[in-house]
Amino acid sequence: MTVLTGAGVSAGSGIPTFRGSEGLWKSFRAEDLATPEAFARDPKTVWEWYDWRRQMIARAVPNRAHQVLADWSRRFPGLTLVTQNVDGLHERAGTENVIRFHGSIWELSCWDACGREPWPDDRAPLPELPAHCPACAGLARPAVVWFGEPIDPDVLARSRRSVKCEVCLVVGTSSIVYPAAALAEEARAQNAYVVEINPEPGASAVDLAIAGKAEEVLERIDVLIR
Numbered sequence: 001m002t003v004l005t006g007a008g009v010s011a012g013s014g015i016p017t018f019r020g021s022e023g024l025w026k027s028f029r030a031e032d033l034a035t036p037e038a039f040a041r042d043p044k045t046v047w048e049w050y051d052w053r054r055q056m057i058a059r060a061v062p063n064r065a066h067q068v069l070a071d072w073s074r075r076f077p078g079l080t081l082v083t084q085n086v087d088g089l090h091e092r093a094g095t096e097n098v099i100r101f102h103g104s105i106w107e108l109s110c111w112d113a114c115g116r117e118p119w120p121d122d123r124a125p126l127p128e129l130p131a132h133c134p135a136c137a138g139l140a141r142p143a144v145v146w147f148g149e150p151i152d153p154d155v156l157a158r159s160r161r162s163v164k165c166e167v168c169l170v171v172g173t174s175s176i177v178y179p180a181a182a183l184a185e186e187a188r189a190q191n192a193y194v195v196e197i198n199p200e201p202g203a204s205a206v207d208l209a210i211a212g213k214a215e216e217v218l219e220r221i222d223v224l225i226r
């Protein structure tokens with residue numbers, strides 16, 4: 001089984017989704033801030049958005065959706081979880097076999113690509129905005145995938161392999177950001193049984209759509225399969 005997750009799994013932890021009125025920050029949309037062009041134009045504003053999110057995530061704790069999926073990842077060794085989320089809550093819940101499709105908000109990398117490998121930094125708030133690269137003193141950026149940037153080829157290859165599966169759960173994503181959204185389509189094209197869990201389902205073609213919150217629906221399924 002493969003589980004594809006998006007921002008909706010962290011909604012129950014109090015982290016706003018990207019789309020929807022509560023997802024906005026100072027009336028900016030993710031599409032306006034999560035781009036190399038936005039960073040080149042105004043690194044301080046982009047960093048302020050990430051720092052705001054880092055502080056919110058640092059205060060949050062994994063919810064029942066994260067916990068049930070973490071438990072399944074230990075019980076069912078064939079389970080792979082591919083997440084678009086950069087918050088690290090799946091990992092904090094103890095999930096095994098996580099593929100981070102869009103990177104991590106807790107890692108930074110050098111904007112000037114000076115050769116320094118991405119580095120972890122869990123300080124929230126960061127002491128200085130914008131942050132700087134410790135190797136070259138140029139600008140640092142969040143080590144996440146921005147709109148217009150490619151997915152790491154190894155991450156993409158492993159994710160695509162993972163959707164050659166019998167059952168694919170698509171949890172808490174609007175399925176509009178590609179190539180992540182293509183994974184569920186690929187799963188279905190390869191005859192996986194695709195189940196969507198979302199209070200507002202219908203974003204992608206699936207075999208079964210369960211209308212409900214991830215933290216409630218996964219809890220109920222977990223009780224049924226125990």
Ligand code: OAD
Pocket residue numbers: 005006007008009011012017018019020023030031034084085102145146147171172173174175176177197198199200203212213214215
């Ligand atoms: P979105 O904000 O686009 O969609 C969140 C989805 O979660 C919506 O379909 C909601 O209906 C659903 N939802 C809300 N509460 C939920 C709950 N309690 N349980 C289950 N589902 C719930 O988030 P993503 O699809 O993850 O990318 O967004 C994809 C990408 O767009 C993100 O990874 C990020 C963003 O811009 C980049 O930054 C590159």
